Amino acid sequence: MARDEFKVAVVGATGAVGALMVKVLEERNFPVGEIKLLASARSIGKTLGFRGRQIAVEELVKDSFKGIHLALFSAGSAVSRAFAPVAAQSGSIVVDNSSAWRMDPEVPLVVPEVNGNAAMFHRGIIANPNCSTIQMVVALKPIYDAVGIKRIVVTTFQAVSGTGKRAIEELQAQVADIMRGNETVRQVYPHQIAFNCFPHIGAFLDNGFSEEEMKMVNETRKIFDDHEIRVCATTVRIPVVYGHSESINIETVKKISPEEVRELLKAAPGVKVIDDPSNAGYPVPLDAAGTDDTFVGRIRTDPSVENGLVMWVVADNVRKGAATNAVQIAELLLDSGRL
Amino acid sequence: MARDEFKVAVVGATGAVGALMVKVLEERNFPVGEIKLLASARSIGKTLGFRGRQIAVEELVKDSFKGIHLALFSAGSAVSRAFAPVAAQSGSIVVDNSSAWRMDPEVPLVVPEVNGNAAMFHRGIIANPNCSTIQMVVALKPIYDAVGIKRIVVTTFQAVSGTGKRAIEELQAQVADIMRGNETVRQVYPHQIAFNCFPHIGAFLDNGFSEEEMKMVNETRKIFDDHEIRVCATTVRIPVVYGHSESINIETVKKISPEEVRELLKAAPGVKVIDDPSNAGYPVPLDAAGTDDTFVGRIRTDPSVENGLVMWVVADNVRKGAATNAVQIAELLLDSGRL
Numbered sequence: 001m002a003r004d005e006f007k008v009a010v011v012g013a014t015g016a017v018g019a020l021m022v023k024v025l026e027e028r029n030f031p032v033g034e035i036k037l038l039a040s041a042r043s044i045g046k047t048l049g050f051r052g053r054q055i056a057v058e059e060l061v062k063d064s065f066k067g068i069h070l071a072l073f074s075a076g077s078a079v080s081r082a083f084a085p086v087a088a089q090s091g092s093i094v095v096d097n098s099s100a101w102r103m104d105p106e107v108p109l110v111v112p113e114v115n116g117n118a119a120m121f122h123r124g125i126i127a128n129p130n131c132s133t134i135q136m137v138v139a140l141k142p143i144y145d146a147v148g149i150k151r152i153v154v155t156t157f158q159a160v161s162g163t164g165k166r167a168i169e170e171l172q173a174q175v176a177d178i179m180r181g182n183e184t185v186r187q188v189y190p191h192q193i194a195f196n197c198f199p200h201i202g203a204f205l206d207n208g209f210s211e212e213e214m215k216m217v218n219e220t221r222k223i224f225d226d227h228e229i230r231v232c233a234t235t236v237r238i239p240v241v242y243g244h245s246e247s248i249n250i251e252t253v254k255k256i257s258p259e260e261v262r263e264l265l266k267a268a269p270g271v272k273v274i275d276d277p278s279n280a281g282y283p284v285p286l287d288a289a290g291t292d293d294t295f296v297g298r299i300r301t302d303p304s305v306e307n308g309l310v311m312w313v314v315a316d317n318v319r320k321g322a323a324t325n326a327v328q329i330a331e332l333l334l335d336s337g338r339l
Numbered sequence: 340m341a342r343d344e345f346k347v348a349v350v351g352a353t354g355a356v357g358a359l360m361v362k363v364l365e366e367r368n369f370p371v372g373e374i375k376l377l378a379s380a381r382s383i384g385k386t387l388g389f390r391g392r393q394i395a396v397e398e399l400v401k402d403s404f405k406g407i408h409l410a411l412f413s414a415g416s417a418v419s420r421a422f423a424p425v426a427a428q429s430g431s432i433v434v435d436n437s438s439a440w441r442m443d444p445e446v447p448l449v450v451p452e453v454n455g456n457a458a459m460f461h462r463g464i465i466a467n468p469n470c471s472t473i474q475m476v477v478a479l480k481p482i483y484d485a486v487g488i489k490r491i492v493v494t495t496f497q498a499v500s501g502t503g504k505r506a507i508e509e510l511q512a513q514v515a516d517i518m519r520g521n522e523t524v525r526q527v528y529p530h531q532i533a534f535n536c537f538p539h540i541g542a543f544l545d546n547g548f549s550e551e552e553m554k555m556v557n558e559t560r561k562i563f564d565d566h567e568i569r570v571c572a573t574t575v576r577i578p579v580v581y582g583h584s585e586s587i588n589i590e591t592v593k594k595i596s597p598e599e600v601r602e603l604l605k606a607a608p609g610v611k612v613i614d615d616p617s618n619a620g621y622p623v624p625l626d627a628a629g630t631d632d633t634f635v636g637r638i639r640t641d642p643s644v645e646n647g648l649v650m651w652v653v654a655d656n657v658r659k660g661a662a663t664n665a666v667q668i669a670e671l672l673l674d675s676g677r678l
């Protein structure tokens with residue numbers, strides 16, 4: 001097959017991540033022969049630009065995947081549960097950004113820089129991990145490989161774009177209302193997000209952790225293929241539009257210095273080290289927004305525990321944390337001749 | 340002395356914390372007979388309200404403290420280094436909100452709910468701890484006393500009011516500029532703070548930690564009078580105006596359940612437990628703003644370590660984290676007949 005003859009479907013094309021998947025396919029020159037934009041019936045009539053043409057959005061139905069080689073899903077778990085198997089059975093390879101299939105033992109959960117090889121063993125569906133997990137494992141994998149990691153304690157600073165377009169609009173509307181002296185309106189979040197923050201991402205489980213926090217535990221174990229690694233997460237929403245930040249404390253098996261970590265990470269795929277704090281050099285979400293890399297800084301020894309390290313990791317949650325990682329999985333399949 | 344005859348000076352009265360000290364003295368009915376508002380020469384001409392009267396700001400000079408019983412300082416370290424000893428030698432008791440004297444072995448560092456007795460041994464100067472330390476030790480002291488704490492890992496979400504009035508104005512101006520589509524201006528912070536965050540509070544030291552992070556380490560040890568307790572902090576500025584939040588992982592000496600911690604904290608002075616996450620019940624800075632308590636929620640077992648606990652602690656950084664704590668120290672002296 002000629003490289004430009006792939007038929008690609010994007011499911012949830014009108015959502016924040018879906019629309020970005022279309023953009024990233026174009027930016028990265030993915031060999032798309034034909035693109036199909038799928039969404040629910042209420043998006044019929046909308047169009048999205050792709051390589052200078054306006055493409056009409058089509059309604060997602062069971063027959064949507066005939067002839068489709070690659071289907072990128074980002075329309076929520078319910079849609080993925082219902083339609084990813086349909087697409088796979090039609091012969092499409094599905095890269096699914098929802099949480100629906102991530103912990104299924106038959107579905108690889110893939111971050112190309114970390115466990116790209118796992119993608120080769122798919123049975124039609126490959127899961128894209130949670131945004132906050134992706135950037136953490138990209139930053140930690142080189143350290144994990146070099147000296148082992150026993151325990152991770154992470155606290156996140158997550159952007160509202162992770163919730164979707166309506167949350168971005170809610171933050172903007174609340175800020176505008178406050179500036180005008182009006183009351184704010186809450187529809188998406190249980191608390192005002194403008195000039196506020198809250199440790200609440202996803203529903204809460206019986207153990208007191210949120211779904212988002214347990215994703216970071218369970219997905220990290222699956223991606224590292226290490227069911228002994230101990231992870232504790234606190235995930236927090238802050239009034240930032242794009243870019244998740246993470247404060248990460250780790251305990252390594254063997255000792256490693258901050259200098260060695262910097263050297264390891266400078267050579268690591270998808271990682272950029274910004275670590276010159278005295279000159280205000282560290283990653284910030286505003287600078288990471290719009291980029292595809294994972295940025296690491298504030299690398300220092302944690303003297304409060306044996307073989308402790310602390311660092312600060314930032315990435316664009318809708319790019320590396322979602323759309324870019326999904327397209328990179330497709331590139332991996334392409335490069336290995338599996339697409 | 341009749342209880343309303345205390346002569347009180349507030350040094351730095353036109354600053355964010357200084358002005359609030361004046362307000363808190365009034366709110367808490369501190370027996371002020373006469374109040375003296377001191378600031379630098381450029382604040383001459385300003386007035387502040389106290390009990391319905393407008394009080395003129397006076398220039399801080401060496402003679403300012405004659406006849407003053409209590410001097411509350413919040414004018415930065417340089418002013419405290421220069422003038423706190425002068426005030427003490429004039430017979431005033433100084434409660435100093437700067438970092439100038441905190442680590443001096445002859446100066447007690449006091450959080451009334453935690454180590455109030457230390458205040459009794461002052462030699463004229465009592466130091467008010469750093470805002471992020473105060474709320475952490477208030478929340479942790481009941482646990483420390485009940486089962487011991489070996490290690491604390493904390494990541495903070497700090498409001499711009501901790502930097503002062505100019506930082507609040509910078510955040511508001513940047514937000515307004517962004518809403519109007521203008522470029523933002525940075526004068527106080529090295530990065531835009533609107534819709535952004537950065538792990539940079541205070542200057543950076545050779546060990547890679549910031550001054551703010553090391554304050555949390557060193558002040559906690561001094562307040563708990565425990566030089567073995569291990570603390571690792573990452574301190575982060577976020578676009579919130581009032582209220583610091585903290586994600587805290589601890590390792591206790593003896594095991595304790597989240598239920599037992601909740602009961603302990605419900606009975607603890609200055610602490611309010613808000614821990615009903617399924618109904619979005621947890622502390623948030625917007626709700627803590629304007630109050631004098633320390634709020635604790637998201638209390639859960641950290642299964643990644645032996646005797647691990649995680650919690651979320653929020654307080655108004657300029658009240659409990661600064662002005663209120665200073666006035667509470669004065670109340671302690673008053674109640675023990677030492678003022």
